[in-house]
Amino acid sequence: xERNILKDFxxxxxxxxxxxxxxxxxxxxxxxxxxxxxxxxxxxxxEETHEILDSVSDIFSTVSAIGSEKDFLEWIYIHENISKNVxxxxxxxxxxxxxxxxxxxxxxxxxxxxxxxxxxxxxxxGCNKETMFKLLIANNYGSLLAPTIFINSSQLINTRDIxxxxxxxxxxxxxxxxCCIDVLVLKNYTEEELILSVTQLIEKYGHLMIQxxxxxxxxxxxxxxxxxxxxxxxxIEIQFSNGKSHLTHADSYYENxxxxxxEIPSEILSACENMSYLLNFYCTTRxxxxxxxxxxxxxxxxxNPTINGYxxxxxxxxxxxxxxxxxxxxxxxxxxxxxxxxxxx
Numbered sequence: 055x056e057r058n059i060l061k062d063f064x065x066x067x068x069x070x071x072x073x074x075x076x077x078x079x080x081x082x083x084x085x086x087x088x089x090x091x092x093x094x095x096x097x098x099x100x101e102e103t104h105e106i107l108d109s110v111s112d113i114f115s116t117v118s119a120i121g122s123e124k125d126f127l128e129w130i131y132i133h134e135n136i137s138k139n140v141x142x143x144x145x146x147x148x149x150x151x152x153x154x155x156x157x158x159x160x161x162x163x164x165x166x167x168x169x170x171x172x173x174x175x176x177x178x179x180g181c182n183k184e185t186m187f188k189l190l191i192a193n194n195y196g197s198l199l200a201p202t203i204f205i206n207s208s209q210l211i212n213t214r215d216i217x218x219x220x221x222x223x224x225x226x227x228x229x230x231x232x233c234c235i236d237v238l239v240l241k242n243y244t245e246e247e248l249i250l251s252v253t254q255l256i257e258k259y260g261h262l263m264i265q266x267x268x269x270x271x272x273x274x275x276x277x278x279x280x281x282x283x284x285x286x287x288x289x290i291e292i293q294f295s296n297g298k299s300h301l302t303h304a305d306s307y308y309e310n311x312x313x314x315x316x317e318i319p320s321e322i323l324s325a326c327e328n329m330s331y332l333l334n335f336y337c338t339t340r341x342x343x344x345x346x347x348x349x350x351x352x353x354x355x356x357x358n359p360t361i362n363g364y365x366x367x368x369x370x371x372x373x374x375x376x377x378x379x380x381x382x383x384x385x386x387x388x389x390x391x392x393x394x395x396x397x398x399x
Contacts, residue, residue, distance in 0.1 A: 067388035078114035081144040084121030109380035180357035200351040223267035228259040270346035274366035284327035288373035290366035
């Protein structure tokens with residue numbers, strides 16, 4: 055049996071003496087950030103924030119939640135002459151655009167803080183699905199991707215080309231958003247319906263992607279980077295309930311799906327690890343696939359996935375590390391703490 059280096063590392067770090075004399079900051083968007091906006095689905099409430107802080111409250115001497123990018127800037131100003139190490143886990147973002155998640159990682163790099171996940175480069179590339187897909191296609195991973203067409207505001211809408219390449223069941227979504235934001239599935243659509251839907255998204259975002267809708271099971275594969283090596287965690291199947299076959303921001307809540315560990319071919323796991331190397335995603339990254347019974351098709355990936363207790367990345371860590379829901383964030387924290395120590399392998 056292959057050695058589980060991540061589990062060994064996690065258990066080794068769990069056995070060390072804590073807390074260390076350092077700050078841990080969770081930077082996010084609280085519910086004061088948006089009003090009547092689909093991004094409110096990505097905000098954190100008090101319970102979710104407490105879950106994050108509780109995961110590492112025994113590791114760091116001081117843990118705090120910061121509910122906006124503005125408040126993080128104010129924290130830096132107040133603690134300008136700080137002598138302690140600062141560890142940051144961020145899910146904060148601007149509303150739209152390719153750089154919507156880059157500010158906090160860039161500030162961490164500038165001030166020498168330890169950012170627990172994606173840096174500014176990874177965050178920017180991760181918010182541009184067109185760039186990610188085209189990099190993967192250019193490096194011979196096109197056969198693993200869901201068939202996709204990219205459209206921007208300077209292009210004419212070629213309905214015949216869309217139908218001939220993608221069929222009569224398609225998924226429309228902006229290329230700079232999380233997988234659930236403004237997702238629209240069209241089945242047996244008319245030309246007029248397609249043009250109207252594309253036009254509305256183009257007017258809002260300036261660009262979009264259209265993918266072939268693949269009916270089948272949905273599987274998330276989380277890749278964790280340890281000592282600059284990629285490790286695939288346990289694959290997780292997302293099983294939809296209430297008659298749903300996909301999720302949008304309006305229904306991506308707990309009661310609409312359940313998560314179940316599953317097995318998939320090892321070559322798919324290896325492909326995800328290799329894609330992370332290719333994209334320079336030296337961070338926790340989730341790859342989202344559809345499996346139609348004969349093939350796996352990557353339709354989205356995120357170098358900064360949500361890791362709350364109800365997410366596939368969280369369950370993947372629980373299964374791989376044999377730990378509770380706190381494990382994945384603790385693992386991310388340990389990876390940064392260990393960077394100040396001799397290599398463990």
